[in-house]
Amino acid sequence: MLDDRLLLENGVEIPVIGLGTWQIPNDITARVVKDALEVGYRHIDTAALYRNEEGVGEGILESGISRRDIFVTSKIHSSCKSYEGAVEAIEESLRKLNTDYIDLMLIHAPRPFNEMGEPSEKNYNKENIEVWRAMSEAYRDGKLRAIGVSNFSSEDMDNIIQNSDIKPMVNQILVNITRYPKKLIEACNERGILVESYSPNATGKLKGEEIKEMADKYGYTIPQLGNRFDYQLGTVVLPKTTHKEYMIENLNIDIEISKEDMEVLKAMGEYEGWKGSNSD
Template identity: 50%
Template sequence: MILKEKFTLSNGVEIPKLGLGTWFISNDSVAQAVKDAIKIGYRHIDTAQAYQNESGVGEGIRACGVHREDIFVTTKVAAEMKSYKEAAASIDASLKKLRFDYIDMMIIHSPKPWAQFTKSEPYFEGNREAWRALEEAYKAGKLRAIGLSNFEKADIDNILYSCSIKPMVNQILVHISNTPKELIQYSQDKGMLVEAYSPIGHGELLKNESIKSIAKKYNVSVPQLGIRYCLQLGLLPLPKTANADHMKTNAEVDFVISDGDMEFLKNVEQILDYGEASIFPIYAKK
């Protein structure tokens, strides 16, 4: 069962192969979502400073009845934190909001502040500063692993040229019809596990007839197909839901997509309109 399987990061830390994303789940609702997920068997919860629900996530984990050390929690340094001082303070703020002694993994949410995401300024110096803050927190035992999110090749290289600890993950947008093969391969070649957020394309995959047809062939839902697709690419999917029934079915992915169907899915025409999510720069950038 996928909920019991783990990847091993480059520093030897184990991370469950399927996580619960919490984007768009309010701080008031997220504690119950976390408790539901953990009751089902999830042991990996993904949050972020920008989600404004870290305190609720911490509350849910304390109330879930499972030992803290048996749950892997990721949070993210806000995209706007581009100085050592800001990033270091934000790490301590996340620890305080979660009410944890340590965080399993912390990653830089974006190489650019969201308001500047489509602009040309790469923020290389700011990212090196934020990375230094993560390295120091890691060495101090506040963090068990550190990584990146939404980083392209040049952004990754900027960190690798100056770091003393290499990033352990790159969390990026990956789903059927949006599979950045070169970035995935480059991240993996540099020793990073690739995490796939929005593995169901923010719900847009549900509208695609050819994808629905393949899901029907395997007697699974489109979300199950999307999650399995990411797993077969060697990625760690992070489906987001507050619905306990969806959490359960999202973890029922013990089937295998054939090589032929995988090739077809890798080449499905790219989604260009993510509906309500298109207001967010990561979905609107192309």
């Protein structure tokens, strides 16, 4: 799994398993990132919202591994909805990560998180285009190797596609056995947009007798089953842990789930979802 890569539409390769860092305090992030890199991870996912970009940058530096061998993702805060704000946000992330470039930068959400999931006439279409314009400029300048979105619905993605000459290369969304957004994944695939799956273990809430029996069948723990499920969907998988032993466990998912069992697992969590997907 460590050597598996997926190809973005612009030709950039992205490691298929990355370490998620949501809710990891900045003061321990450097240690966590060093541990992950030591056991073989080469993809680290962070965000301005997580307030641990400094720790990620420190961990990468202290690991002694060449920066070019590590894929780093960050995200512009969901509340940032202007061209000027996005320009500043990109520079701030570069500074905090202590790097000359970021491998993948995402718009963290189509709307501010406090408005996600709530009925609203405000769609932020124009604002997202302005943020995308700043990201596109940074991409052309080599500050960002790839750009994309997170928690975007089909309509949100199409707003970017129809109003820019650069299409989102990634949509990072919530995908796990209990939350399987089939139609949104299909919409991404149809548009040539790679799906990244966050919270493959449903933030520790992936449980239940049927899931446990399925995991046992393949000799997996429940988190391993969740990771393998997202992997077999053809998505980039972003498990999060602060413990080295679980980091290793999360990578040990070589046993294939049968097509029949994949359909059973998909049926457990298939849902329509609401516009704007989910937040993390």
